[in-house]
Amino acid sequence: MNAPEHKTLHGAAQQARIDVPIPSQGDERLWGSDVMAAAVRNTGIEYVALNPGASFRGLHDSLVNHNGNRDPQMLLCLHEGTAVSIAHGYAKVANRPMGVVLHSNVGLMQGTMGIFNAWCDRVPMLVMGATGPIDADKRRPWIDWIHTTTDQGALVRQYTKWDDQPASVPAAVEALSRARQITDTAPKGPVYVSLDAGLQEARVAQMPAMPELQRYMPSAPPAPNAEALSRAVALLSSARKIVMLVGRVSRDTADWARRVDLAHALDARVVTDFKLGAGFPTDHPRHVAPPAAFSPSAVSAALCDAEVILSLDWLDLAGTFKQAFGGHAPRARVIHASLDQQLHGGWNMEYFGLAPVDVHMACDADTLVAALASALGARQAPPCEPAGLPELATDQVSIRAIAGALNEHTQGQDICVVRLPLGWNGSYRHFKHPLDYLGGDGGAGIGSGPGMCVGAALALRGSGRLPIGIVGDGDFMMGVTAVWTACHYRIPVLLIVSNNRSFFNDEMHQERVARERGRPVENRWIGQAISQPDIDIAAIARAQGAHALGPIIDVRDLNQAMAEGLAVVRAGQVCVIDVRVLPGYDTNLSGEVTRSASAPAEAA
The missing domain is CATH 3.40.50.1220 (TPP-binding domain)
Incomplete structure (x- = not known):
C-alpha cells in the first residue's frame, strides 16, 4: 500500500463512539444549512475542525442533526489556529484536504496564520466561514454588525487559491464542489468559502441532487513538454x-x-x-x-x-x-x-x-x-553501504540527547517525525520512508507544531506508524490546546517539548545585533527568556487530559521517560514529555552544545 492510501481506513470507525448525536425525528423541514452540510459530505471531506461560532450555528446544527456528525466528523478545537494547524498536519500525511470552519471575520482573523502556513507549504485545505446576515434587516443589534464583513474573503485572498461567498443555496453547493476541486489541484493550497448566515437559516423546499463527485475531481498533473x-x-x-x-x-x-x-x-x-x-x-x-x-x-x-x-x-x-x-x-x-x-x-x-x-x-x-x-531506462543499483549515525551519547540534556534516546527506543519501529526544532542537526536520524519526516509548517511562524502533530496523528491512526513531534517550548505554549483535542478524540500522539526556556533563536539574533553595535551580548536573554517562573509544561499538558512526564533534567530520566512515553502512545493515548534542554545549536556534532551562558542561572 502506498504511503498516503491508508489514511481514511480506520479513523471514522474509531471516532464513531465519540460525540454521537441523538437521532433527529419528527420534523421534516429542510434548511439551507442542511443542503450545505450535505454538499460538504459530498466532497468526501471526512473531518472538519472548528471552534464554535454563532455565524455558522445553522451549519453546525446541520452537521450534527442532519449529517449525524459523521462524514464529516466534527473535531472541537479550543482555538481557531489549532483547527487550521490540525487540518494542515492531516493533509501532509493524507495528501487530501480536511475541512475547517471559522467563525465570521473574528474567527477567520484568528486562523490566518495557519492558513498562511498551509499556503506556503502548498497543502490542500477546505476552509469554510460564515458572515452576515448580509441582509442588514435581518441582523441582530450589535453582534451581527461587528461580525459582518462585506468582503470577508479579502482577509485571506492573497494566500488562498480561491475564495467565494455564494449568494444562494444552489450556489453554495457549486462553490463547495469547486473549492474541493481547486484545493486538490496541483499546485495545491487552501481555499475559502464564506456561507451567509441568512442563507444557512433559510427554509428550502427540498434537498437538491448532489453533484457526482467523480465528475468534479481535479485533473492529473500536466506532463512535461x-x-x-x-x-x-x-x-x-x-x-x-x-x-x-x-x-x-x-x-x-x-x-x-x-x-x-x-x-x-x-x-x-x-x-x-x-x-x-x-x-x-x-x-x-x-x-x-x-x-x-x-x-x-x-x-x-x-x-x-x-x-x-x-x-x-x-x-x-x-x-x-x-x-x-x-x-x-x-x-x-x-x-x-x-x-x-x-x-x-x-x-x-x-x-x-x-x-x-x-x-x-x-x-x-x-x-x-x-x-x-x-x-x-532502468539501471541496477550498485551495492552500497548505508551511512551510519554519529555517536549521540552525552551527559547533557540537549536536543542531541533527545535524538539519542529517540533512536534507541524506536529502533526497528515505524514512526513519523511530524516536527523538529531549529536546533536539530540533520545527522541525528536517518529518514528512509516518505512518512519518516513531514517537514516544517511553510510559513515559519510559531504555534503550529502541536496542532500539526495532532492532525498528522489523526491521518496516521490505524496505520501502525507512531506519530512523534519534537517541538519548542514557545511553539508548544502557543498551540497547547491541540493536546485537549487529541485527548478528547483519542488520537494517540507523542509530543516531546525541547524546552530551553527561551525564544533562543531570537537570542542569537540579539547577540548578532549587539556584536555589530559594540553592545553587551550578555543582555541577549532579556525579553527572550521564559523563566522566573519556569512554566510547568507537564502540568499544563495534564490539564488537557494527557499523560505527562517531566520536567526531565537528567539524561538517565530522559531514557526512562522516552520508553514510557512511547508505551503510552502505543496504548492509544496522548503523551507529552517536558525535556529541559540546554539552549544551543549542535552544528558541528563535536559533542558540545553551545550554551546560553550569558543568561542568569534561572534563565539558562
Whole structure:
C-alpha cells in the first residue's frame, strides 16, 4: 500500500463512539444549512475542525442533526489556529484536504496564520466561514454588525487559491464542489468559502441532487513538454556530474522508489531540505549531506562541481544558488520542474528569487521523474553501504540527547517525525520512508507544531506508524490546546517539548545585533527568556487530559521517560514529555552544545 492510501481506513470507525448525536425525528423541514452540510459530505471531506461560532450555528446544527456528525466528523478545537494547524498536519500525511470552519471575520482573523502556513507549504485545505446576515434587516443589534464583513474573503485572498461567498443555496453547493476541486489541484493550497448566515437559516423546499463527485475531481498533473523533456534527457545523458535537488515531492512510496532509481540511473548526487518532508533516503551513499535549513558547505561544493543540476520543485532555488555561487550564475546547466509559478502573486515573496534555468518544465516533480526514468531506462543499483549515525551519547540534556534516546527506543519501529526544532542537526536520524519526516509548517511562524502533530496523528491512526513531534517550548505554549483535542478524540500522539526556556533563536539574533553595535551580548536573554517562573509544561499538558512526564533534567530520566512515553502512545493515548534542554545549536556534532551562558542561572 502506498504511503498516503491508508489514511481514511480506520479513523471514522474509531471516532464513531465519540460525540454521537441523538437521532433527529419528527420534523421534516429542510434548511439551507442542511443542503450545505450535505454538499460538504459530498466532497468526501471526512473531518472538519472548528471552534464554535454563532455565524455558522445553522451549519453546525446541520452537521450534527442532519449529517449525524459523521462524514464529516466534527473535531472541537479550543482555538481557531489549532483547527487550521490540525487540518494542515492531516493533509501532509493524507495528501487530501480536511475541512475547517471559522467563525465570521473574528474567527477567520484568528486562523490566518495557519492558513498562511498551509499556503506556503502548498497543502490542500477546505476552509469554510460564515458572515452576515448580509441582509442588514435581518441582523441582530450589535453582534451581527461587528461580525459582518462585506468582503470577508479579502482577509485571506492573497494566500488562498480561491475564495467565494455564494449568494444562494444552489450556489453554495457549486462553490463547495469547486473549492474541493481547486484545493486538490496541483499546485495545491487552501481555499475559502464564506456561507451567509441568512442563507444557512433559510427554509428550502427540498434537498437538491448532489453533484457526482467523480465528475468534479481535479485533473492529473500536466506532463512535461515533449521538446523540453528531450532537451533534459540529452543534458542528463551527456553529463558525468549531476546533482538532484529533491524539493516538494509526494509521499507516495512508488514515487519515492522512482526517485531512488533515477538517482542510480544518473549516478547523481542528491540533496534534500530540512524545511520539507522526507523525499529521498538520507542514509543513501549518494545523499550529499544531512538535510539542513540552509545549504551546508558540502552541498555548495557539490553544486559548484556539477555539470547538470536537476531541480525537482526545489524550495528557493535562487537562494540555494546564491549560497553556492555568491552573486554568479551557476556554470552547470539547470533543469527545473515546478508548477509553483502558477500561484505567484505580488503580496508576499514566498516565490523567492528568480533562478537561472536552462530547461524549465511546468509540471509536477514526480511526473517528470517518471518521464525521465522511462526515457533513460532502468539501471541496477550498485551495492552500497548505508551511512551510519554519529555517536549521540552525552551527559547533557540537549536536543542531541533527545535524538539519542529517540533512536534507541524506536529502533526497528515505524514512526513519523511530524516536527523538529531549529536546533536539530540533520545527522541525528536517518529518514528512509516518505512518512519518516513531514517537514516544517511553510510559513515559519510559531504555534503550529502541536496542532500539526495532532492532525498528522489523526491521518496516521490505524496505520501502525507512531506519530512523534519534537517541538519548542514557545511553539508548544502557543498551540497547547491541540493536546485537549487529541485527548478528547483519542488520537494517540507523542509530543516531546525541547524546552530551553527561551525564544533562543531570537537570542542569537540579539547577540548578532549587539556584536555589530559594540553592545553587551550578555543582555541577549532579556525579553527572550521564559523563566522566573519556569512554566510547568507537564502540568499544563495534564490539564488537557494527557499523560505527562517531566520536567526531565537528567539524561538517565530522559531514557526512562522516552520508553514510557512511547508505551503510552502505543496504548492509544496522548503523551507529552517536558525535556529541559540546554539552549544551543549542535552544528558541528563535536559533542558540545553551545550554551546560553550569558543568561542568569534561572534563565539558562
